[in-house]
Amino acid sequence: AQKITQTQPGMFVQEKEAVTLDCTYDTSDQSYGLFWYKQPSSGEMIFLIYQGSYDEQNATEGRYSLNFQKARKSANLVISASQLGDSAMYFCAMRDPSGAGSYQLTFGKGTKLSVIP
């Protein structure tokens, strides 16, 4: 069974500073994908960034980057230059190829990020 662990229930960061949100995973699959989603208080899940298990370079999307360390099975999200609008829940998720031919996501428990002015 696949498992995602986010050990930080809550984090605080000063506006304009960088912050790292931790994510470790456990899988016996060789081919997998890792996602980060942001969930504001309004409830919608917003896709941030994706890392494939065979990708040699760390993924980057604007202010978001993913520190992928395959041997350690970690996929930490780095947010640079934090903004007040970054305050939200952040979920790490792993894509699980199911026998039905579709792709399920297994989510971690999330980290609540609060950006302080």
Added chain:
Amino acid sequence: DAMVIQNPRYQVTQFGKPVTLSCSQTLNHNVMYWYQQKSSQAPKLLFHYYDKDFNNEADTPDNFQSRRPNTSFCFLDIRSPGLGDAAMYLCATSILAGVGYNEQFFGPGTRLTVL
């Protein structure tokens, strides 16, 4: 813009009174998912459709049913809501893309209250 739409955004129902939540998509994606997310918890997959093929998670209660009449629409029926079914219900879609990137696009969610 192509998107995933959920109606209503907020739904109040009474204990035991059937309720239906709806999801529509303009992305023409093959796969549609329903997740349940309780307060301060991660989303939990209830079931998904790959085209018309229905796939139920083993621990999804029988109280939860789903229908997908066409590619664009998917419904979540809760036959007899209990207090424990109060949650945010998230609909998501994805397109089957082999072993590569396969992002799930989420709707805004429906927050269900059971009185």
